[in-house]
Amino acid sequence: MPYDYDDQNIFAKILRGEIPSTPVYESEHSLAFPDISPQKKTHILVIPKGPYRCFDHFVQAASAEEQLDFFKAVAEVAKQQGLSEAHGGNGYRIISNSGPDSLQEVPHLHVHVLGGEVVGPLTA
Ligand code: 5GP
Numbered sequence: 001m002p003y004d005y006d007d008q009n010i011f012a013k014i015l016r017g018e019i020p021s022t023p024v025y026e027s028e029h030s031l032a033f034p035d036i037s038p039q040k041k042t043h044i045l046v047i048p049k050g051p052y053r054c055f056d057h058f059v060q061a062a063s064a065e066e067q068l069d070f071f072k073a074v075a076e077v078a079k080q081q082g083l084s085e086a087h088g089g090n091g092y093r094i095i096s097n098s099g100p101d102s103l104q105e106v107p108h109l110h111v112h113v114l115g116g117e118v119v120g121p122l123t124a
Helices: 010-015 055-061 064-080
Strands: 030-034 042-048 092-095 111-115
Touching: 010 030, 010 042, 030 064, 042 064, 055 064, 064 092, 064 111
Parallel strands: none
Antiparallel strands: 030 042, 042 111, 092 111
16 A cells, blocks of 8 residues: 655654754754653654655655665664663663554654663553
């Protein structure tokens, strides 16, 4: 099934500069900024700059360069935020909600990077 993309979603507006954000990381194809409603001490959202609705859409339609850039962005954020064990941190969790059953709220692919404290059980 082909995916549609609503360019009026909040992250598309952030990418166009129509809604303010405070980026903590930016690369050619990706952007990261704090979640407006943090669920843990550290809660960063990493998004691709391209118009992808969810993880499946991204894997289906994004170029290899965009995909690599995105995965590196997630790791770079974990490092920069002092979360990755390889860089003295205590670990972290990444979550990406995809579609209705996951309760995905914003229809632009994003990975939540959560840490800075014990994150807790995998699902509520
Ligand atoms: P989802 O449920 O789609 O996986 O997560 C969407 C996330 O986006 C939520 O954690 C929510 O707090 C966050 N969010 C919604 N609107 C904004 C916004 O305008 N700015 C930022 N930084 N985060 C937002």
